[in-house]
Amino acid sequence: MTEIKGICPIIATPFLENGEVDYESLENLVKSLLLGGCHAVTLFGIAGEYYKLTDEERKKMVAVTVKAAKTVGGKTIISVTDHATEVAVKSAKMFEEMGADCLMMLPPFFLKPGAAYLYEHMKAIGNAVKIPVMAQYAPEQTGVAIAPDVFVRLQKECPNIIYYKIECKPAGPYVTNLMKLTDGKMKIFVGNAGFQFIECSDRGAIGAMPGCSMYDVYLDMYRKYAEGDRQGAIEVHNRLLPMLNHIRQNVEQIISFEKRILARRGIIKTAYCRKPSYDTDAYFDKIFDEFYAEMAERYGW
Amino acid sequence: MTEIKGICPIIATPFLENGEVDYESLENLVKSLLLGGCHAVTLFGIAGEYYKLTDEERKKMVAVTVKAAKTVGGKTIISVTDHATEVAVKSAKMFEEMGADCLMMLPPFFLKPGAAYLYEHMKAIGNAVKIPVMAQYAPEQTGVAIAPDVFVRLQKECPNIIYYKIECKPAGPYVTNLMKLTDGKMKIFVGNAGFQFIECSDRGAIGAMPGCSMYDVYLDMYRKYAEGDRQGAIEVHNRLLPMLNHIRQNVEQIISFEKRILARRGIIKTAYCRKPSYDTDAYFDKIFDEFYAEMAERYGW
Amino acid sequence: MTEIKGICPIIATPFLENGEVDYESLENLVKSLLLGGCHAVTLFGIAGEYYKLTDEERKKMVAVTVKAAKTVGGKTIISVTDHATEVAVKSAKMFEEMGADCLMMLPPFFLKPGAAYLYEHMKAIGNAVKIPVMAQYAPEQTGVAIAPDVFVRLQKECPNIIYYKIECKPAGPYVTNLMKLTDGKMKIFVGNAGFQFIECSDRGAIGAMPGCSMYDVYLDMYRKYAEGDRQGAIEVHNRLLPMLNHIRQNVEQIISFEKRILARRGIIKTAYCRKPSYDTDAYFDKIFDEFYAEMAERYGW
């Protein structure tokens, strides 16, 4: 079974200025990330504005992403975000057939379904496919808390639900709890823009799924940590924090500024976001530009 | 322009036991409601499980609903529930072209967009079509509060955004506030299962959009009220309350029991709900059956 | 150990028109409820506006309540609402020394403490006293969900934490779950204005803790149910529902109208509520008056 670890960024959804999905930029983005060293790319994370896409667009985006990834020999993780279990299972099967290497699944959250339904939803997706599956826990965004035992039961009872992306706040104790309850067997990814990358790596996380615009910074941090240069990783992390602290004050804000970075780096054509989005202003942009200049110089953007 | 008033229930989405949409039952349901006297039918309300449907299913359901309604000379209200403004505008145009008499729109709520974005979203939908449009305000379900002035501005600046479905709690003062701020010109519908039908009608509401399974009870209440028999309407309302109080303890619960009523009345084939849904038990069912028996006898179900 | 069951209403906090606590009305209210047949009275429920009182006022209110209850041979339940465990333990001991027959405890909720802290908080209160203790579960008001196993563990490990007031929505399945997990040993009270009194009694609840203004109606319902006249109880419940449905659209609203009923019945001097409260209007009052007239006639108010 395909193994996933390392930096697997969330693919931003590029749009043209007319609001249509920009599949050409998507292709270029996928290739850039994988050729740039990313261990996999992840389609339809929250940072990918999945909730602003039609079913048809999502299908076409999967095709483009999988093809682009295969062209450059990279791996894809595709997220199943449908609310209804019946629909999610069909999407899961379709994404597998279309060539995804791994699935992610965001449990349904509208009207706050109970734990039993969330468990059954995720289990049904896992059972529907043969490829590995990752469960996403993002209570800050969804408003739905899930007790660790739901994930522990999934890990024990569903052989292919292997990976867990944990982005509650604070994530650390939750991660350590999951590790304890599974005798260290759970394979955990850091979410939430990697704000707690060092802490969660210390606790046993095997990778991170941040936004994609500064993938090279995350790769730098990950490699240093993986090679035992923890202090070097901390230094990279510390230099990244001012930018993250500035552009990640809310979710639509970081989505918007990730795209601005990607566009400025020439990886996608425009920074267009579908509405509702985030309105910036001159005060905000000034600091963004200052931090961008610093990062750009250091990483040769 | 088509005028909407009266009882315009939310169409339940009938499923077959295999989880597929049951278009045959949908057709029968639409006809039954309209032939039964409903002033219009509303597709894709929250009670219609719209969030469990694919884009393709929704499109086919619109076609079936519009055709069935036209066959019996009735009106349709179709809700635009897409999160992204760009996508919502396309859906709005498509629904208009497909023959909807009126649109409803549920403003986006994931990640809690700001008031300016909500206003622009609704305005864009209104501007995209020529048919009348209704704005839905359901903060209990969406978690997003909207100040009255957003709706007042819509009412003043967008000639075809005529109707407002108000289901905050308490709804009464909000309704009266809207009426004051628009010199009584706002056309308001009662939501929230009609729990405050009498109070909101006293305040000037012109109709209600409850679940569809007991449409004849709501029609009875509405007609009595409209004909000046307010006391008679209160009596109908009071007899309905025990059932509503029992089956509307949360949203998936009432969705599930509305369908059980529809199936028992022979209007749709099964009470199947896509997951996540609501698990009942014997205690709950016992009371439901008691109340059902009473209603069935009185209304000849 | 004192046994608690039946109708144990939440004492409203009477104020004078100048905003000071009206201890005279409090004394009269306590006596009226107990002489009227209430099985106990409960001080500092949410409906008692406990969060608007100073520590000193609360202490004096306990003294007045306990003395009034003892005068007429009735029982008191006093709620410990302090956020900090250290402070709550002191209040618990003080209330016991002052003569409370039973304590209630509202677990802390500000900043959403984790389950382990909530368990330790309640356990510490239980351990600090010898009288029986009741845990209150009111997630709708506090915003903090608590899993059933927290209460089950309390029931098993703390011999005097005997009673559980369950007012989540829906309460029924939660109640049945608690009963199953404790082999039917858990002693459960219905909260939430008794909206689900019949259902929860069917499930094994042994009493209810509604607001106090219509205590005689709740007693009527309870007695009929207890004597095996379930249908009679349902009829009382059905006649109560229109009033509850009208005045319990939000919490400050029912607090305000409970006091209006008490004042109109001559049990307390004024309906004054400390601010923030609820602003009524003529539309609302009209229906209230209609329902009041009906209840007053039936119950001889």
Next chain:
Amino acid sequence: MTEIKGICPIIATPFLENGEVDYESLENLVKSLLLGGCHAVTLFGIAGEYYKLTDEERKKMVAVTVKAAKTVGGKTIISVTDHATEVAVKSAKMFEEMGADCLMMLPPFFLKPGAAYLYEHMKAIGNAVKIPVMAQYAPEQTGVAIAPDVFVRLQKECPNIIYYKIECKPAGPYVTNLMKLTDGKMKIFVGNAGFQFIECSDRGAIGAMPGCSMYDVYLDMYRKYAEGDRQGAIEVHNRLLPMLNHIRQNVEQIISFEKRILARRGIIKTAYCRKPSYDTDAYFDKIFDEFYAEMAERYGW
């Protein structure tokens, strides 16, 4: 009227190991902060665990704080946190009589009071005293959003409600909006641990109210910014971020670690927090210690 600006940290509430308030440490803390250059000290912020204190403790803490501050010629801001307007007004008057230089007020949030009540609450406090008053806007912690016009109206109609502590997320646009709506007259303080100190200062904020344990770092940053060395301020801010990012993953966590810093610096006796608090672990502590060592060396702790 006393003018407030600069760094006015929130006083941590020191406890003894037995859970009692440690007034001796409080006195030492207040003097240390003011002699260390803080422009004022703030009692009963959320970071001060105000919600874990009795009325009597709060009164004694005000006395100790005011006396200690006067001894060293410093200013005090005391927060009025009572839910009921009637009670809050009394506290406000008492704090003024006891010698506070300025009041802060946290608008009530339990049961989510409406905007009109929040306005009246704050206005009543302002009218009750002659000293300047600051309104705190902390929706992340309280769950209650307040529209800018409420604060603008207060600023215009209440001459002594001069200061506004803004800690929504993102704070920047809200701050700029307030400045625009008051022609730049509003005097705004940065909250939320100063995460957006630079951005909000660029937007016109005149000070910050962070936790107190690293007051010298905030003073360093503030002075550099005030003297025109914005780049120097950014550098200080960037070096502070790793620590803040680590210890401020939730509110009880930063409260707990602020005290650990204070105790390690010898300013208070113990790091004890009343329960519910935050449980740390070895992984967390390791990083904390690393960051502490760096800060300690740079600032001579």
